[in-house]
Amino acid sequence: MSHSDSAHSDWKLGDPPIVHHMDSHTAYDAARLGMWLFLATEILLFGGLFAAYLFYHWMYFAEFHHASKSLNWQLGGLNTIVLLFSSYLAVMAVDSVKLGKSEKAYKYLMATIGCGFIFLIIKAFEYHAKYSHGLFPGMDTFNSEAHQVEYKMFFGLYFCMTALHAFHVILGMGLLLWAALKVRAGHFSSKYYTPVEVGALYWHLVDLIWIYLFPLLYLVG
Amino acid sequence: MSHSQTGSTYHSHGALYLKVFWALLALTVITVAVSRVDFGTWNIVVAMVIASIKALMVALIFMHLSHEDKVTWLYAIFPLILMGVLIGLVFLDNPYRVNPDGSWEYPLPKSTEAAPAAHH
Numbered sequence: 001m002s003h004s005d006s007a008h009s010d011w012k013l014g015d016p017p018i019v020h021h022m023d024s025h026t027a028y029d030a031a032r033l034g035m036w037l038f039l040a041t042e043i044l045l046f047g048g049l050f051a052a053y054l055f056y057h058w059m060y061f062a063e064f065h066h067a068s069k070s071l072n073w074q075l076g077g078l079n080t081i082v083l084l085f086s087s088y089l090a091v092m093a094v095d096s097v098k099l100g101k102s103e104k105a106y107k108y109l110m111a112t113i114g115c116g117f118i119f120l121i122i123k124a125f126e127y128h129a130k131y132s133h134g135l136f137p138g139m140d141t142f143n144s145e146a147h148q149v150e151y152k153m154f155f156g157l158y159f160c161m162t163a164l165h166a167f168h169v170i171l172g173m174g175l176l177l178w179a180a181l182k183v184r185a186g187h188f189s190s191k192y193y194t195p196v197e198v199g200a201l202y203w204h205l206v207d208l209i210w211i212y213l214f215p216l217l218y219l220v221g
Numbered sequence: 222m223s224h225s226q227t228g229s230t231y232h233s234h235g236a237l238y239l240k241v242f243w244a245l246l247a248l249t250v251i252t253v254a255v256s257r258v259d260f261g262t263w264n265i266v267v268a269m270v271i272a273s274i275k276a277l278m279v280a281l282i283f284m285h286l287s288h289e290d291k292v293t294w295l296y297a298i299f300p301l302i303l304m305g306v307l308i309g310l311v312f313l314d315n316p317y318r319v320n321p322d323g324s325w326e327y328p329l330p331k332s333t334e335a336a337p338a339a340h341h
Binding site: 040077205211 | 231246290292
């Protein structure tokens with residue numbers, strides 16, 4: 001009791017939160033391990049869609065190839081570069097906060113969020129192009145007999161996979177914005193940066209999934 | 222240089238991170254270039270190998286997996302094994318699916334279907 005009281009009185013803004021059941025070093029390790037476990041579930045969430053995509057790609061090889069060609073690989077490639085760069089910015093934010101350069105870390109985090117925003121804008125343009133061609137699942141033109149069922153299968157999977165991924169981009173942006181504001185307010189610093197590092201881990205996973213989505217959907221089809 | 226959260230001295234890895242970023246960019250260009258060449262079914266294999274090299278670089282360096290302990294590695298690898306089981310079983314199960322009338326539930330892939338159809 002007296003121990004925790006004295007620990008509380010010594011606590012300053014930017015210090016690790018005081019946890020009673022473990023020391024802060026163990027808490028740091030546990031947080032990263034917990035995030036990796038969560039990322040494992042995320043990989044399996046996308047894993048079902050990847051399995052479905054690979055199966056139907058194998059079944060309808062020619063149709064998927066044809067449907068894939070209608071995607072704009074230049075925009076997909078540009079988005080790949082944007083996400084890879086954002087991952088670099090995120091890891092630099094972690095590097096900066098570890099070095100005690102909070103102002104720099106804040107800027108890197110905001111730049112990462114900016115890249116996420118650019119990614120979503122480019123994605124919106126791609127979605128719009130497909131929508132205006134009537135290739136959005138559920139539309140009358142999409143449901144009509146004009147398109148082969150295999151063609152519909154490709155775009156069904158395309159929209160499921162990229163929309164789930166875009167949803168993760170939005171969540172990651174929110175997480176990093178929260179981390180950035182806390183860094184600027186001095187809550188996270190070189191003494192306590194667990195949430196920044198764990199948030200960056202989440203962002204890297206979003207990048208990792210796109211690394212597979214881009215060649216699967218846009219290139220090899 | 223700074224004293225990190227764990228109490229140990231921390232030096233910037235910025236130079237390494239920048240190199241990794243350029244390598245990832247180069248591999249992206251290679252992926253696009255290779256996809257222009259027609260390897261048939263092998264295109265997807267080549268693309269997935271390059272993607273996996275990129276993923277490995279992101280995981281090991283950007284996600285600091287190379288500094289993590291064995292338990293974290295286990296957490297990183299087990300979903301890949303489960304995904305392998307899932308995809309493997311999907312492909313293993315499919316050829317043995319038969320409709321009640323005796324026909325195959327799924328036809329063979331279109332690329333190989335042309336040959337037997339020529340007999341009719």
